[in-house]
Amino acid sequence: MKTRIAFFSLVLMLAACGQQSDDTAVSEESAAETLAAAAPVTSIYAEALQNPNRLDGDSARDATRKPGAVLEFLDIGRGDTVLEMFAGGGYYTELLASVVGDGGHVVAHMNTPLVNFGGEEYVARHADGRLPNVEVLMAENNELSLDADAFDAITMVLNYHDLYWASDDYGWDALDVDAVLAELHKALKPGGVLGIVDHYAAAGSPSETGGTLHRIDPAVVIADLTGAGFMLDGESDILRSQADDHSKSVFDPEVRGKTDRFVLRFKKPEL
Numbered sequence: 001m002k003t004r005i006a007f008f009s010l011v012l013m014l015a016a017c018g019q020q021s022d023d024t025a026v027s028e029e030s031a032a033e034t035l036a037a038a039a040p041v042t043s044i045y046a047e048a049l050q051n052p053n054r055l056d057g058d059s060a061r062d063a064t065r066k067p068g069a070v071l072e073f074l075d076i077g078r079g080d081t082v083l084e085m086f087a088g089g090g091y092y093t094e095l096l097a098s099v100v101g102d103g104g105h106v107v108a109h110m111n112t113p114l115v116n117f118g119g120e121e122y123v124a125r126h127a128d129g130r131l132p133n134v135e136v137l138m139a140e141n142n143e144l145s146l147d148a149d150a151f152d153a154i155t156m157v158l159n160y161h162d163l164y165w166a167s168d169d170y171g172w173d174a175l176d177v178d179a180v181l182a183e184l185h186k187a188l189k190p191g192g193v194l195g196i197v198d199h200y201a202a203a204g205s206p207s208e209t210g211g212t213l214h215r216i217d218p219a220v221v222i223a224d225l226t227g228a229g230f231m232l233d234g235e236s237d238i239l240r241s242q243a244d245d246h247s248k249s250v251f252d253p254e255v256r257g258k259t260d261r262f263v264l265r266f267k268k269p270e271l
Contacts (some may be wrong), residue, residue: 045072048098055124058091064257066238067095070157073236074195074265079103080152083187086110086159087136089118090125096155097131106134107151111141113171141173144180146187153193154184158261160198160221164210181228185268194230194266196221197239199259202246214250218262225266234265 042050045068049059062068076082078101087093087108096106115122115138126136139145166174188194201215210216222232244260 043068043072044078044099044101045069048095051094051098053130054094055121058094061091064239065091067092069238070195070197070236070263071095071099073234073238073263074153074155074193076100076153076155076193076195081105081107081150083107083137083146083151083154083184084109085154085156085184086114086162088114088159089121092155092157093134094125094131097134100133102133104133106131107137108134109137109139109144111139117170141175142179144183146183148186149189150187151192152189153195154188155195155197157195157197158199160196161201161210161214161216164207164216165214166211177224178228181224185229188268190268190270192268193233194225194268196225196264196266197261199250199261200244200246205246213246213248215246215259218264221262221264229268230266231269232264233267236263236265239263 048071049062049068076096076099078099080100081104082096082100084093084096084106087110090108093106093108097104100106110118110122118125125131126134162172163175163177163180166172184194198218198221199213199215201209201213201217203217203219205215205217205220207216207220218235226232239261241258241260244255244258246260248255250256250259
């Protein structure tokens with residue numbers, strides 16, 4: 001009888017231990033979930049801005065450019081393949097490289113005038129393989145040739161107006177706008193995003209302001225791109241500046257770095 005009682009006591013004790021072990025596991029799991037829920041969530045866009053390896057001076061530009069909000073609006077994400085047109089010194093190149101991550105790829109388009117303009121910043125940006133998921137594509141004006149359906153996204157930041165600029169002094173040949181846009185349309189995947197950020201010209205201004213004031217009326221951009229087969233998918237006011245004088249060149253000291261800017265998101269229609 002004592003043996004039977006002892007046996008049942010042992011069974012109950014083992015069962016209790018098992019229950020305690022299960023309860024402990026559940027408790028630990030719940031605690032982990034609670035900690036995870038309480039931890040601050042950092043977006044891929046915030047991470048890009050907070051990257052300690054950014055070049056000196058980059059962060060100082062963030063307040064007026066708001067690149068995190070721009071890239072989020074354009075819906076560029078991890079693993080994307082992105083073409084950055086007229087990449088220049090590479091401020092956005094580096095942010096794009098961080099946002100798309102190791103599984104993504106950024107093609108930074110440059111030409112000889114842009115390399116000269118980018119100068120030391122361009123050299124430092126790409127020195128010693130510091131942006132391993134970035135490829136520089138050299139293509140002079142009117143020589144751009146891209147593979148079909150190659151990109152999830154294409155960006156043109158503060159340089160769409162340069163499609164309407166020409167300068168012998170800077171070696172910037174006049175561009176065949178229709179041919180450039182046709183090449184971009186071919187290269188973007190169906191459903192892919194084309195993001196445009198540029199300086200406002202006064203409403204109704206002709207495209208020629210791209211070559212004089214380095215501004216452009218967004219209505220010109222929309223007409224160009226819808227005519228090239230893109231679909232306007234969204235507009236954002238995140239870079240509006242009511243204090244800007246649209247009659248001044250963007251290089252005028254009074255407005256430089258503080259211009260009124262538009263952000264447009266286009267898509268290539270699905271097949």
